[in-house]
Amino acid sequence: MKQMELLYEGKSKQIFKTDNPDNVVVRFKDDITAFYDIKRANILNKGRLTCDISSMVLGYLNDNGINTHFIERVDDDGQLCRVVEHVPVEVIVRNVVAGSMAKRLDMEEGIVPENTIFDLCLRRSDLGDPLINDHHAVALGLLSYEELSELYEMSAKINSLVTELYNKAGITVVDFKIEFGRATDGSLVLADELSPDTCRLWDKATGERMDKDRFRRDLGSVGETYEEVAKRLHNALK
Ligand code: TMP
Ligand code: ASP
Numbered sequence: 001m002k003q004m005e006l007l008y009e010g011k012s013k014q015i016f017k018t019d020n021p022d023n024v025v026v027r028f029k030d031d032i033t034a035f036y037d038i039k040r041a042n043i044l045n046k047g048r049l050t051c052d053i054s055s056m057v058l059g060y061l062n063d064n065g066i067n068t069h070f071i072e073r074v075d076d077d078g079q080l081c082r083v084v085e086h087v088p089v090e091v092i093v094r095n096v097v098a099g100s101m102a103k104r105l106d107m108e109e110g111i112v113p114e115n116t117i118f119d120l121c122l123r124r125s126d127l128g129d130p131l132i133n134d135h136h137a138v139a140l141g142l143l144s145y146e147e148l149s150e151l152y153e154m155s156a157k158i159n160s161l162v163t164e165l166y167n168k169a170g171i172t173v174v175d176f177k178i179e180f181g182r183a184t185d186g187s188l189v190l191a192d193e194l195s196p197d198t199c200r201l202w203d204k205a206t207g208e209r210m211d212k213d214r215f216r217r218d219l220g221s222v223g224e225t226y227e228e229v230a231k232r233l234h235n236a237l238k
Contacts, residue, residue: 001025001080011037012050012197018080022184023071026079028054032197034216036125041215047077049226050195055079056233057162057194064161066154069181069191084181084191089142090129091151092119093159096174098200099213116159118152123179150188151180158190166201169232171210174200196226 003025004017011033016025028047033040051073058070058079071080094101094117098109101117120137121129132140134148143151155178163173176199181191192198196211203210210229214222 001074003078013193022083024081024083025074026081026193027051028077028079028193028195032212032215032222034212036128039216043215043223043226045223046226049223049230050193050197051077051079052230053226053233054193054195056230056237057165058190060165060237061158061161061190061194066158066161067183067187067189069189081191082183082189084183084189086191087142087180087182087188088123089132089137090119090121090123090177090179091155092121092175092177093117093155094119094175095159095163096172096200096202098174101175116156118155147188154180154188154190158194162194162199165233165236167204168236169229170204171229171232172202172204174202176200196229201229 002019004019006014007017007024008015012029012031014027014029016027018025028051030042030044030046031040032043032046055070055073058068061068062070069081069084071082074080097107097111097113101107102109120132120134122132123129134145137143137148138145158178166173176194178190178194179192180188183189199211200213201210209219210225214220214225
């Protein structure tokens with residue numbers, strides 16, 4: 001595999017063409033941003049750590065029957081991934097009330113609802129990725145009702161698997177955000193990272209936050225905490 005020119009650069013990742021038109025290299029950056037770029041920093045080794053964590057989680061999902069874009073980790077901060085047609089929605093899966101849900105509905109963080117909550121958002125950062133529902137998604141021509149039910153079914157399976165894995169690491173998966181793509185045969189594929197940048201992870205023993213909220217809320221030790229998540233996941237997968 002040969003890495004070729006840069007195709008796209010986002011806030012925390014770069015995507016490069018390769019000599020195989022079906023594959024790209026995704027590179028994880030040390031940059032960290034929040035609140036739509038209002039808050040920015042650079043965390044030493046964050047790219048390596050989020051690549052490490054995301055590679056472990058996506059490899060584990062692949063091994064457990066979830067179709068993902070992830071093929072293999074190629075080096076410290078790079079992953080070889082399948083090219084997919086991106087679906088411009090975000091699915092947020094919530095096991096515990098926190099973040100924007102707590103704020104929007106005036107609920108306390110930490111409440112555990114009986115059911116899993118699935119939010120659907122339109123991926124339009126200029127609009128603040130607004131919350132939409134299934135009917136909006138169909139009306140906007142983004143997905144069919146059949147695809148939406150597959151999307152939620154996959155999200156629920158991903159949630160069960162990721163929760164089980166993090167349980168072994170002594171960590172509660174509070175919530176996470178995922179995005180999907182369509183493979184060449186039209187099937188839906190998980191096409192995103194799953195790392196402390198895109199999940200809320202709480203230490204089961206201490207309740208300590210082990211995710212990007214450390215950065216959003218100025219709690220400090222961002223890199224050290226990501227390192228601890230990586231270490232615990234490596235042990236959980238042994
Ligand atoms: P929220 O509480 O801000 O709605 O976020 C819920 C979860 O989704 C949290 O783990 C952070 C993650 N997330 C992203 O990774 N990217 C996003 O653009 C948003 C809105 C949330
Ligand atoms: N959508 C938010 C942003 O782009 C996500 C976050 O705060 O992590 O900043």
